[in-house]
Amino acid sequence: MTAQHDFSSHRLVILGGGPGGYEAAFVGAQLGAQVTIVERQGMGGSAVLTDVVPSKTLIATADAMRRVASAQSFGVRVLADDASTTADLGVVNSRLLELARDQSSDIHTGLERAGVRVVIGEGRLLDSSTVEVSRPDGSVEIITADALLIATGAKARELESAKPDGERIFNWTQVYNLKKVPEHLIVVGSGVTGAEFASAYNLLGTRVTLVSSRDRVLPGEDADAAQVLEEAFARNGVTVVAQARAEAVERTADGVRVTLASGESIEGSHCLVAVGGIPNTAGIGLEEAGIKLNASGHIQVDGVSRTTATNVYAAGDCTGVFALASVAAMQGRIAMAHLLGDSVKPLQLTDVSSNVFTSPEIATVGVTERQVAEGKYQADIIKLDLATNARAKMMNVDQGFVKIIASRGSGTVIGGVVVAPRASELIFPLAIAVTKNLHVDDLAETFTVYPSLSGSISEAARRLHIHL
Numbered sequence: 001m002t003a004q005h006d007f008s009s010h011r012l013v014i015l016g017g018g019p020g021g022y023e024a025a026f027v028g029a030q031l032g033a034q035v036t037i038v039e040r041q042g043m044g045g046s047a048v049l050t051d052v053v054p055s056k057t058l059i060a061t062a063d064a065m066r067r068v069a070s071a072q073s074f075g076v077r078v079l080a081d082d083a084s085t086t087a088d089l090g091v092v093n094s095r096l097l098e099l100a101r102d103q104s105s106d107i108h109t110g111l112e113r114a115g116v117r118v119v120i121g122e123g124r125l126l127d128s129s130t131v132e133v134s135r136p137d138g139s140v141e142i143i144t145a146d147a148l149l150i151a152t153g154a155k156a157r158e159l160e161s162a163k164p165d166g167e168r169i170f171n172w173t174q175v176y177n178l179k180k181v182p183e184h185l186i187v188v189g190s191g192v193t194g195a196e197f198a199s200a201y202n203l204l205g206t207r208v209t210l211v212s213s214r215d216r217v218l219p220g221e222d223a224d225a226a227q228v229l230e231e232a233f234a235r236n237g238v239t240v241v242a243q244a245r246a247e248a249v250e251r252t253a254d255g256v257r258v259t260l261a262s263g264e265s266i267e268g269s270h271c272l273v274a275v276g277g278i279p280n281t282a283g284i285g286l287e288e289a290g291i292k293l294n295a296s297g298h299i300q301v302d303g304v305s306r307t308t309a310t311n312v313y314a315a316g317d318c319t320g321v322f323a324l325a326s327v328a329a330m331q332g333r334i335a336m337a338h339l340l341g342d343s344v345k346p347l348q349l350t351d352v353s354s355n356v357f358t359s360p361e362i363a364t365v366g367v368t369e370r371q372v373a374e375g376k377y378q379a380d381i382i383k384l385d386l387a388t389n390a391r392a393k394m395m396n397v398d399q400g401f402v403k404i405i406a407s408r409g410s411g412t413v414i415g416g417v418v419v420a421p422r423a424s425e426l427i428f429p430l431a432i433a434v435t436k437n438l439h440v441d442d443l444a445e446t447f448t449v450y451p452s453l454s455g456s457i458s459e460a461a462r463r464l465h466i467h468l
Helices: 019-030 045-049 052-069 089-113 192-203 223-236 325-339 369-373 390-394 428-435 440-444 455-465
Strands: 011-015 034-039 117-120 122-127 130-134 140-144 147-150 154-156 184-188 207-211 239-241 246-251 256-260 265-268 270-273 277-279 312-314 353-356 361-366 379-385 401-407 413-420
Touching (some): 019 045, 052 192, 184 256, 223 369, 223 413, 401 455, 413 428, 413 440
Parallel strands (some): 034 117, 147 312
């Protein structure tokens, strides 16, 4: 039997109520610690209130429009004189912001039920065991702790020559101010955020131009997956301006002008600047508490989320490990388990699965084909197009694929890619295989439903078997 420890006198303060913070709070409370969580805007942080939840709700709306628009290819007839679809963006944005607030409220209620004390206010460290909280009413509270977790997240990076105004020029937290679908949206940045918004607004009926400083969209993702997305963009009318760096964005009389490094310019009705994030680590007393930051301002942590200060941990975007809510949450859980003596496994970045919520979606896990090409891993790779999948044909899906990467010699699944509708769901069996070191035959010999998109995962695994 595992020894039971009494942590009821262990005082834990968490700075930041995003996924890293609130997941850590739940674990800390479950293990018996006295937990206080300090958050300046609302539980869930920016992930719930201004980032992940709102953007993915917008994308879900765009996907609904895609399905309606393609209904006639299934033989479905819309019984109306005008069969076109339009998006009421005011209603869409009102709904997604209400959903975000509801989710935040649910998290807040759940924390309080778990015995966590929630404090709304701005927190800063006085030292490695003391937090000063400035409340919205002007009052100040000093909270002492036996251990701290820093989970302050990140904010949108802004360019000096492209300051967002929330009317024509936006960062990703401001686009929900829009009441009407933009006539022509210029998206600066071809990473995950830029690609997702470009895909969503294109499906909502906006003319979209995507400005990429690299030679392709999603330069950090699987090259085959990025190519599928570029083909989808071309088919749907998204203009991609590659190898073009935006130097400035300015208002015009009735829109915006984006000036490129080449001297050329692009004019549109609105502009979304999506050029990465900056950690929220400045001015909150980290250095004074002995917490080291790297050159980008991110907090240095080890595999169990410890910082360089005794009994201070950190989780989420402020650490710069992976800008994913799931990673933040895992870092927070690992930190609490380590701090409070529960069983713990250090964070394994090769186990992380992620998804790009474009149309089609792009999901990945584990080792990449690029890493194999660079000689970091010896592996066999199989790529199976979904065009041959019976369920895909029924769903009128003619783009996408399943890719499995298996360790050469052992046949252990070490990576995978899925490009398909709901790839975020389909990646899960591959994520299990990577995390649990399953053999390709374990996937190949597992029953799948016929017909199903997941059947292509099993088929790809069977094809890998002959190479071993």
